[in-house]
Amino acid sequence: KVLRWARKALETAQRRLATIEKLQAALGSETGESSTRSIVLRSLVEEAKNDGVDPSLVMRVQIMLGVMSSKSEARWGLLCAAITCRTPDVASVMYGPSKLRTALKQAKSAGVERRELQGALDFYDRIESYRHSKEGVLKAMTSKDLRSLKEHRRSLSRTTMNGKPAWELHTPLMRKVSLRVDFLEKQEMVRESLAVTLASRRHEVLLNALPSELETARKLGLEEDELEPAKIALMRAQVQEKLEAAVETGEVEAIQHAIANAKAAEVDPTVIEGAEKVIAEEQLLVKINEAVATGEVKAFKNHVELWRVEGFDQQILEDLEERLAQLVHFQKSAQDAINQALRIPVAFELDKAEITEEGHDILEKVVTVLQTYNKVSISIEGHAALKDTQQAQRLSQDRAAAVKDALRARGVSNRMVSMGWGNRHKTVKR
8 A cells, every 4th residue: 555655656756756857848948830839838737737837837838928929920910911912902001001010019018029020020111102102192182283193193003012013002092193194294294385475475366375274274273373374474465565555556545544544454555655655756747747738837847857866767768858848948938939029018008907908919929929828827927117115016907907908808818927127127117
């Protein structure tokens, strides 16, 4: 009986010793699959408890089992997250990175070595790169930055997922991006076209090109603020066109109205100055024609000189100088003929304003001359030899008026002015 007890005690001690050796060997070993080691250690712990192995040694093994369990769970979670990320659908791309990031944190906390995590880390970096590219594309889609949108699209197209282009997961999005790029490129082309047209500064080009370009820009959704310079330029070109049309008509009132509109629209000052010069020419021409019609040679000369000083049309100046020379010659001829007819002054009754018979004969000769020179202006000057200055002045005026009336009665149509000298003229004799 004692031997049986001793034999049983020996067997128990041997099992305990074998279990302790296995536990110590398991604690000192780092080889083998984690799952296999975990199973072996769990069975050894049960044996150790049954064989009465030192509890501290069992506790150490149980701690090791906890660590191994945490690592196993972390590896398993990491594997599941990686599988989720590799699934070729949009949901995997949207939510996979956050799952993988959480699994990586758990693996690091569980003590999984970096060399085991390197593949997952690299894969996570690729996913994050794709996510950032996609977010950049979505953000650029809401803006009008064509360059930024192209860069993000290029970055997204270069990203790969599981050996395939990542953009294949977002074909509808990439189609929208392409449409957006085409739209923004058309807008940019219109902007460049408007800039080129505005740079020309030629109102013919502005009138021909800007209306259609502005219509296209509005259809493409360009903001009115962007179009404001083009709208102002078109308005100025239209006002300038109306001003030039008014200048072509030569109507002073129309030109003045067009000039007022041009100044309000801030049309090129040189164009306005040209129109104002045309008005000045037209007004001066009117005065010149009036001077020619009335035979006022002095006024004609002054107007021609002003025309020369202002630098008006040279061809017209040459014509005016020729007309002035003709008028001067005509006026001299008329003056010579009148002087010939008036070799003997018109005589009046003594101290009266009545023309004598001899005076009427002289006036008949003057009428003949004025009918030939009916465009010249006539100055009729009367004289009186009375000693009383006031009476002489009145009488001389009456005599000049009497001559004027007599000429009018004989059908003289010339422009005539009458005045009296009284007794002031040195040629007056009693």
